Every structure is written in C-alpha cells, then in structure tokens.
Amino acid sequence: MLYLTQKPQLHSTQTHGALRAADGYLYLGLVDEALAELNRVLKHERVDSDVLLSRIRVLLHMKKWTSAEALSGRGEKLHPHEGEFTVQRAFALHQMKKAAAAEQALLAAPDWIRRTGILHYNLACYQARLGDLSHARECIDVAIQMNAGIKKNARIDPDLQALWN
DSSP: OOOOOOOOOOOOHHHHHHHHHHHHHHHTTOHHHHHHHHTTSOGGGTTSHHHHHHHHHHHHHTTOHHHHHHHHHHHHHHOTTOTHHHHHHHHHHHHTTOHHHHHHHHHTSOHHHHTSHHHHHHHHHHHHHHTOHHHHHHHHHHHHHHOTTHHHHHHHOGGGHHHHO
C-alpha cells in the first residue's frame, strides 16, 4: 500500500513518542504493541489527523477492514483537507471486496489528490479487481507517468498481476 506524504504536526512529547513507537512497531509487524502505543496518546490529541491515520494503518495491518473504513470516514469529516483518509477508506473498501465503492470514494476525492499518482495507482487496482483490465492499464500508465517510483510496486502488487500476465 502506498501512502501520501504527511506534513509534520505539533504534539505533546508523550503523543509524539507514542506515534514514533507505533510506527516502529508497525514496521516490525508488531501490531498489538503499535496499538498499545496509540492507546497512550493523550485523549485530546486522539482526533488529530496523524493520530487517526496511525490508528487506521494499524487497523489495516490487523485486517480490520470495517473498522478502518469507519475510522477513515470519520477522519474525512474531521480533516477534509487530508487526502490520505480518502485513500485509506478506499483501500479498506477494496479489501472488503467493494471495489466499485472504493472507486467511487477515490473519484469523490478532492481535486488535488486526483493529480497524484497514488490515486491512479489505486484506481488501477480497483479496475483490475473489477475485471476492466483495459481501464486498469490506462490508470497504471497515468500513475507511472506521474510518479515513476510506482512502477516497482505495480509489478509486484497482487491486484495488478493480471496486467502483467
């Protein structure tokens, strides 16, 4: 899964430490420990966008698609200018085998996110899952034109295997 670049935000020392530790644990595949760190976040900072996004990433790694989708939807409402909530919500829908809903979520994304390679990459995945390989190929071509680094991930993404076979 590809993530959008996040802008750093200011937090208390405790929350900042918990976020860094959660990211480290998640990187190591220790999801329970990552979740425990996020539970240490100060209550008034739990609705900050990066705290919500960190929790969503943990839920996605735990394959708790419904919870991740719901929390992403909440994040979209609380932080409408943070496009990663839309991307994560669409991914969760995709994992729930709701590719059409995932595509609709991305197509309703703010204009600026439509100009990123990640949106087109994810649309390619959803189109491939829906069986429209021609449209999926167009989307992945656009994504790679916008961000050449995407090509490496596209070659190994199971959702896009039909494009390369």
